[in-house]
Amino acid sequence: MSTHTAQPGHEQVDVNDPRLSRFDIVREGARRDDIEIVHYEPQVVPGSKAERRLVRTVAAMFLLTGLAATAFLVVYIWWPWQYEMGRGGDKFYTPLLGITLGIALLSVGFGILTWGKKLLPKEVSIQDRHEGVSTEDQRITGETMAYMAEELGVKRRPLLGVSLLAGLAPVGAVAAAPLVGGLISDPHKNNQLMTTGFAPRDGQKIRLIREDGRPIRPADVSAGGQITVFPGVEHGVSNRYADSPTLLIHLRDADAEQSRRNNEQVGHGNYMWGNFAAYSKICTHAGCPASLYEQQTNRLLCPCHQSQFLITDNAKPIFGPASRRLPQLPIEVDAEGYFVATSDYTETVGPDFWERP
Amino acid sequence: MKRRKFDMAAAPGKTGRAVDERFQVATPLRQLLNKVFPDHWSFLLGEIALFSFIVLLLTGVFLTFFFEPAMTEVIYNGSYAPLRGTPMSAAYASTLDISFDVRGGLIMRQMHHWAALLFVGSIIVHMLRVFFTGAFRKPRETNWVIGVLLFWLGVVEGFAGYGLPDDGLSGTGLRIASALMMSIPVVGTWVTAAIFGGDFPGTIIVTRLYIAHVLLLPGILLALIAVHVGLVFKQKHTQWPGPGRTNSNVVGERMFPRYAIKQGGFFMVVFGMIALMGGLFQINPIWLFGPYEAWVVSAASQPDFYMMFLDGSTRLMPDWEIYIPIGDGYVIPPIFWPTVVLPGIMTVLVLAYPFIEARRLKDTRRHNLLQRPRDVPGRTAVGAMAIAFFMVLTLSGSNDVIADKFHISLNAMTWAGRIGLLVVPPVAYYITYRLCLGLQQHDREVLAHGVETGIIRRLPDGRFVEVHQPLGSGDGHGELPYAGWVVPKKMNRLGALGPAIRGFFYPIEKPAEAPVSPGHPEVESRTEQEIGSGR
Numbered sequence: 001m002s003t004h005t006a007q008p009g010h011e012q013v014d015v016n017d018p019r020l021s022r023f024d025i026v027r028e029g030a031r032r033d034d035i036e037i038v039h040y041e042p043q044v045v046p047g048s049k050a051e052r053r054l055v056r057t058v059a060a061m062f063l064l065t066g067l068a069a070t071a072f073l074v075v076y077i078w079w080p081w082q083y084e085m086g087r088g089g090d091k092f093y094t095p096l097l098g099i100t101l102g103i104a105l106l107s108v109g110f111g112i113l114t115w116g117k118k119l120l121p122k123e124v125s126i127q128d129r130h131e132g133v134s135t136e137d138q139r140i141t142g143e144t145m146a147y148m149a150e151e152l153g154v155k156r157r158p159l160l161g162v163s164l165l166a167g168l169a170p171v172g173a174v175a176a177a178p179l180v181g182g183l184i185s186d187p188h189k190n191n192q193l194m195t196t197g198f199a200p201r202d203g204q205k206i207r208l209i210r211e212d213g214r215p216i217r218p219a220d221v222s223a224g225g226q227i228t229v230f231p232g233v234e235h236g237v238s239n240r241y242a243d244s245p246t247l248l249i250h251l252r253d254a255d256a257e258q259s260r261r262n263n264e265q266v267g268h269g270n271y272m273w274g275n276f277a278a279y280s281k282i283c284t285h286a287g288c289p290a291s292l293y294e295q296q297t298n299r300l301l302c303p304c305h306q307s308q309f310l311i312t313d314n315a316k317p318i319f320g321p322a323s324r325r326l327p328q329l330p331i332e333v334d335a336e337g338y339f340v341a342t343s344d345y346t347e348t349v350g351p352d353f354w355e356r357p
Numbered sequence: 358m359k360r361r362k363f364d365m366a367a368a369p370g371k372t373g374r375a376v377d378e379r380f381q382v383a384t385p386l387r388q389l390l391n392k393v394f395p396d397h398w399s400f401l402l403g404e405i406a407l408f409s410f411i412v413l414l415l416t417g418v419f420l421t422f423f424f425e426p427a428m429t430e431v432i433y434n435g436s437y438a439p440l441r442g443t444p445m446s447a448a449y450a451s452t453l454d455i456s457f458d459v460r461g462g463l464i465m466r467q468m469h470h471w472a473a474l475l476f477v478g479s480i481i482v483h484m485l486r487v488f489f490t491g492a493f494r495k496p497r498e499t500n501w502v503i504g505v506l507l508f509w510l511g512v513v514e515g516f517a518g519y520g521l522p523d524d525g526l527s528g529t530g531l532r533i534a535s536a537l538m539m540s541i542p543v544v545g546t547w548v549t550a551a552i553f554g555g556d557f558p559g560t561i562i563v564t565r566l567y568i569a570h571v572l573l574l575p576g577i578l579l580a581l582i583a584v585h586v587g588l589v590f591k592q593k594h595t596q597w598p599g600p601g602r603t604n605s606n607v608v609g610e611r612m613f614p615r616y617a618i619k620q621g622g623f624f625m626v627v628f629g630m631i632a633l634m635g636g637l638f639q640i641n642p643i644w645l646f647g648p649y650e651a652w653v654v655s656a657a658s659q660p661d662f663y664m665m666f667l668d669g670s671t672r673l674m675p676d677w678e679i680y681i682p683i684g685d686g687y688v689i690p691p692i693f694w695p696t697v698v699l700p701g702i703m704t705v706l707v708l709a710y711p712f713i714e715a716r717r718l719k720d721t722r723r724h725n726l727l728q729r730p731r732d733v734p735g736r737t738a739v740g741a742m743a744i745a746f747f748m749v750l751t752l753s754g755s756n757d758v759i760a761d762k763f764h765i766s767l768n769a770m771t772w773a774g775r776i777g778l779l780v781v782p783p784v785a786y787y788i789t790y791r792l793c794l795g796l797q798q799h800d801r802e803v804l805a806h807g808v809e810t811g812i813i814r815r816l817p818d819g820r821f822v823e824v825h826q827p828l829g830s831g832d833g834h835g836e837l838p839y840a841g842w843v844v845p846k847k848m849n850r851l852g853a854l855g856p857a858i859r860g861f862f863y864p865i866e867k868p869a870e871a872p873v874s875p876g877h878p879e880v881e882s883r884t885e886q887e888i889g890s891g892r
Contacts, residue, residue, distance in 0.1 A: 033391045035611065038601075076461060083436040083457040097464045098636005102629045109625030116618030123615070127393035127607045129593055131496075131723055185555050187546035192556045228652050238430075238444075239558050242532075245652035281652055286536040286671065286692055287557070288529055289654045303656040304533060305672045306757060306767055319768055321671060323678035323691050350557075351536035352678070352690035353545050 030125065039124035054118050061111030068104035075100060193353070197231030197244040198329060199344035207232030208248060208278070208331065208339040215338040218276060221250040224295050228281060231341070243349045245281040245289060246329050247300070248339065249311060255298055258312045263328075266314055271330040273339070278329040279315045280349045283307060285322035287351045300326070324352060394616050395596035395609035399486045401623060405479035408627040409472045410582065416469040417571065423459050425451035426567030428523065428560045437644050445523075445648035448563045452522040452643055468635030473518060475631060477511045477663040484508060488710075488740050490727040492595045494720070498711040500588045503581055505708050510578050512663050517570040519641075519661055523563055526641075528649025530660055531562065533671075540693035558651070598726045598841035605725070657758050665754030666747055670695035673753050673774045731800075732841065734793035738786040745785035749777045800844045804828060804837040810848055826851065 013020065013028045020028075023040075030037055044051040081093045154161040187193060198206050207215045208229040221227050226249040230237045236244065251259055256275035263271055271277070279300070283290040288304035298311040299318070307322030309315040315326035327347035334340045348356050377383045427447040433440050435450070436457040455462035484504060487493050493501035516534070520527045535557045538549040554561040593607050602608045610616045634640075647653065660668055671692060679689040714736065715721070730737040752759070753774035760767040807825035814824050826848065829836040845851055 029387050030391050030611065033388050035391050035393055037611075081460050085438050094463045094467070095636050097461060098467075098633055101464075102633030102636065105625050105629030105632055107629075109622045109627075109629055112618055112622035112625060116615050116622060120615045120618070123610055124601075124608060125393045125611050126601065127391075127593075129605050129607060129725060131605060131725075183551040183554075184547070185550040187550035187556075189555070193546065230652075239528075239649065239651050242558055242651035243556075285690075286533040288532060288658075289652045291652070291654055292656065303654055303658060303757065304529065305668075306771060307676075317676055320771065321674045321676055321691050321695075323676040351539050351692070352688055353539040354542050354687055354689070355546065355685075356688050357685045 034128040034130065035125050036127075037123060037125045040121055041123070042121045043118060051119070054114065058111050058115050058119070061107040061114065065104045065108040065111065068100050068107065072097060072100035072104060193350075193356075194348055196345055196349055197233050197236050197241040198246075198341040200341075201233070205332075205334065205340040205342065207334070208246070208341065209236060211237055213237065216248065217337050218250075218274065218333060218339070221248060221276070223250050223252050223275065225250050226293050228291075229278065229339070243280075243282055246278050247281045247291075247293065248276060248278045248331075249293070251275045251277060251298070251312070255312050259314075262313045268314065268328055268330070270342075271328050273331045273333055276331060276339070277311065278331045278341075279309075279311065279326045280329065280345060281326075282350045283322060284317075284324040284326060284350065284352060285320070290326065390611065390613040392590075392612045393607045393609045394612055395594055395602075395607055396616070397597060399490070400594065402479055402483040402486050404620065404623060405627055406476055406483055407582065407586070408624045409476040409479065409631065410578070411624070412472040412628055412631050413469060413476060414575070416465050416472065417575075419465045420455065420462075420469060421571055423451060423455045423462060424448070424521070424567075426521065426564045428558075428563050440644065440647070443648065446563065448521060448523040449643070449648045452524070456644060464632075464635050467638070467640050468631050469518075470640045471634040471638070472631050473515050474640075474661060474663075475627075477508070477515055477661075480504075480508050480511055481663075485740065485744070489730040489737060490595075491724065491733060491736065492727055493711045494724040495711075495715060496592055496723050497588075497595070498715075500585055500592075501711050502708055503585050503588070505704065507578065507581050507585065509704065510574060510581070514570060514574040514578065515661060516664060517566045517574065520566050521563060521570060522641075522643045523649050524643035525646035525649055525653055525655075526643070526658055528558070528651075529654050529658055530664075531649075532557065532651070537692055537696040540690045541697060542687075542689050542693070558649075593725070595725055595727050602726065604723070607725075657755075657761070659755055659758070662751070666750035667696055667700065667754075669750035669753030669756070669774065670699050672756060672771060673750070673778060675775070726841065729841065729843075731793040731796040734790045734797075737793050738790040741789035742782040742786040745782040746778065749774060749781050753778075799846075800839060803844050803846050804839060808846055808848055808851060 012032075013024070015025050015028060027037055044054060075093070075096045079093050079096060080089045083090055149155075152160075200206060209215050209232040210227065210229065215232060216227070216229060226247055229246050229248045231241060231244050233241075235241065253275065256272070256277075259277055260269075260272055263269060263277075281289045281291060283302040283304065285302065285307050286304055288302050290300050290302035290307065290309060292301040292303055293299075293311075294301065300309045300311055300315065301307070302309075302320070302322070305321050307320035308318050309322070309326050310318050314328065317323060317325060325347075327345045327349050329345055330342035331339055332342050373383075425447045429447045430444050431447050431450050433443050433445055433450050433453065435441070435454055437453055440453065452466075455466055457463070487501065487504065516530070520531050520534075535549050535553060538552065539545045541548060549557070552562070552565070553559040554565075594609075596602050596607060596609065599608070659665060674691050674695040677691050677694075681687040681689070730740075753770070756770035756774060757767060759765065760770045807827035810824045810826050812824040813821050815821055828845070828851075
């Protein structure tokens with residue numbers, strides 16, 4: 001018992017004194033924890049009208065909980081829950097569960113709160129924080145620890161410490177090795193960062209196909225139109241070739257002319273075929289598909305971070321956070337009249353990284 | 358058979374003795390039952406986070422029984438007709454099954470998601486409360502640091518969970534996450550390949566996110582929450598200044614029964630609200646987004662609200678690429694700055710704030726009394742500046758939706774965000790600082806001259822003056838020092854109008870040193886000790 005909180009004149013009460021009420025004992029217990037109950041006021045007079053009203057309110061809330069919980073069970077068991085297209089009772093299944101469960105929990109919550117806040121006596125207690133720091137204790141503990149360190153004698157026997165460290169360091173590495181070693185995976189394996197599904201296989205040029213797998217003829221895309229194309233390889237239309245989706249655009253004459261001129265300036269003279277140009281759909285900023293094509297201005301917008309690329313100028317970024325143009329896929333038409341990729345992309349597809357050449 | 362007589366009334370006492378003889382718990386239990394907690398509505402914000410975490414654990418365990426964390430390709434054949442026959446990952450298919458083919462699965466999913474949003478949201482509001490009232494000061498810096506870690510863990514945990522269903526929206530989120538990992542100089546591609554098991558998207562990321570989401574991160578969260586709450590217990594809660602409250606005591610209620618009952622009721626209310634939201638408000642309808650396909654995205658793809666500030670910073674970043682012409686040339690892409698560097702700086706600044714402030718003020722004392730935000734204009738203004746910064750970023754995270762709904766140019770929105778990010782925070786700082794000074798001045802004015810009564814009196818010489826009700830005795834001029842707590846500014850706060858207000862502010866204005874209950878001797882108040890906030 002610290003001295004500075006004990007009330008003046010307060011002596012420990014004999015708790016076995018039969019004259020003490022239960023509250024006196026509670027109060028004595030609190031005092032032993034340096035708590036003074038300075039204010040303890042019943043909020044309702046026992047047996048009064050107000051008390052009966054509060055009891056009724058709380059009881060009603062608890063009964064409502066039971067009712068709502070039962071309703072939850074009824075809905076859960078008998079309400080049609082299987083999903084069906086169109087309108088139907090099943091659309092109300094989840095909302096009804098939510099309402100019944102919500103009401104059940106809220107009313108038990110408010111019932112308990114009312115009980116605690118209105119029916120229990122209000123009190124104000126004061127507890128001492130006991131934050132006094134004992135410098136003596138600090139010194140004792142410090143000395144104890146220093147003594148233990150001395151007993152170990154690392155200072156006198158430095159070899160022990162050094163050899164222990166030398167022994168434990170590799171053990172730490174052993175703990176880390178399986179995790180790091182297991183997770184590590186060479187990002188440059190098979191040159192995977194730089195290749196896409198359009199890389200020719202066995203000298204065979206890869207066809208451009210639609211989402212449903214059919215190859216594409218020039219006549220399939222009208223002027224001003226565009227279509228998302230994939231490499232015509234097994235699983236070409238899947239996330240296994242997440243970097244391959246490409247936008248095939250049929251430019252109008254004037255735009256195509258401008259595109260060709262700009263193509264030549266960056267050495268992409270033969271990348272277009274006729275008025276058709278193909279650009280990677282994977283944004284060079286964060287890898288989202290840059291899929292909103294504005295026909296009138298020939299701009300391609302990425303909906304994730306609003307980078308905008310000007311298709312007629314080599315898909316150069318003209319607004320937003322992207323810093324690199326969309327790579328262009330060189331295309332031509334094969335003997336059967338279908339689009340093929342002349343070669344793989346000649347620039348890295350997808351978001352930028354440190355060692356991109 | 359002869360039955361021994363069973364004395365019902367003596368049973369609890371007997372059991373208690375039996376337990377104590379074995380475990381010696383009587384004293385620590387009494388200390389726990391008696392522990393005093395100060396009360397104020399703002400102390401309950403952290404509780405909301407704690408309670409929603411419990412709801413997250415409950416609903417989350419349910420979901421694990423039905424979720425299949427695998428990216429194996431399956432053909433969907435469940436109840437949701439529009440997607441039947443579509444190839445998709447097992448993760449997406451099982452999430453559809455939870456939504457349509459598990460009875461009550463949808464409400465569990467939606468409750469889980471709403472609870473997650475509430476968890477992070479209440480952490481943010483709780484942090485603001487702690488910041489603006491100075492509750493982070495010595496001796497509570499450790500708990501501030503743990504709190505900041507809890508916030509980030511909550512964000513990462515939320516994002517991991519958001520990525521699990523492998524739907525169109527979450528796949529795009531993962532794609533962006535992979536891009537920002539790739540952007541880290543030197544090791545970016547290695548980090549990404551290690552996490553995704555090769556090139557994006559690979560076949561393992563959902564499985565790894567799953568174990569992080571259901572075991573690793575919740576484990577760390579649970580441990581940190583335990584330490585966080587344990588430290589609040591050990592160090593005892595802060596309290597507002599007020600009658601009888603000093604830096605070295607706690608004025609409030611004993612934990613049992615009233616305080617604990619209120620906590621239990623509050624938990625039920627939070628739980629009930631989450632259940633209502635989970636049932637009534639649709640969230641993350643993954644069946645509308647379709648499975649993740651690398652070539653499909655739609656406009657208005659926004660992440661959960663707590664990630665939107667990062668999305669916004671990414672959108673606002675100009676296309677500044679750093680090219681290093683050594684060897685084949687190396688690149689630092691622009692996405693690196695807003696998604697890796699900026700959150701890093703923000704975290705370090707927030708973590709270091711208690712130490713920066715203590716150093717600036719050369720303050721090494723312990724503080725258990727809270728400060729009103731107006732009394733510390735500098736800190737309050739810095740906080741307002743941070744909120745402004747965060748809000749500009751968050752709004753920019755949905756600038757395409759704003760542009761669309763209000764018919765504003767998208768590029769104009771981006772520019773507004775870029776300029777706003779630099780201009781709005783300093784303006785917020787200045788305005789907040791002036792507001793604080795104004796409020797302080799008004800407090801002093803009321804203390805010196807009294808409360809405006811609304812009564813106009815005409816003086817004999819014809820002038821009109823308003824009558825003020827002095828707060829102190831006598832004419833009240835210059836007698837009352839400011840005590841760091843609310844100054845009553847309306848007559849009904851002084852009890853001039855009808856019955857005093859009950860409820861919300863009631864316990865605070867009730868003088869603590871007036872015992873009413875019969876039979877309890879008057880206690881000497883200890884108001885002579887320090888009352889101010891210790892500045």
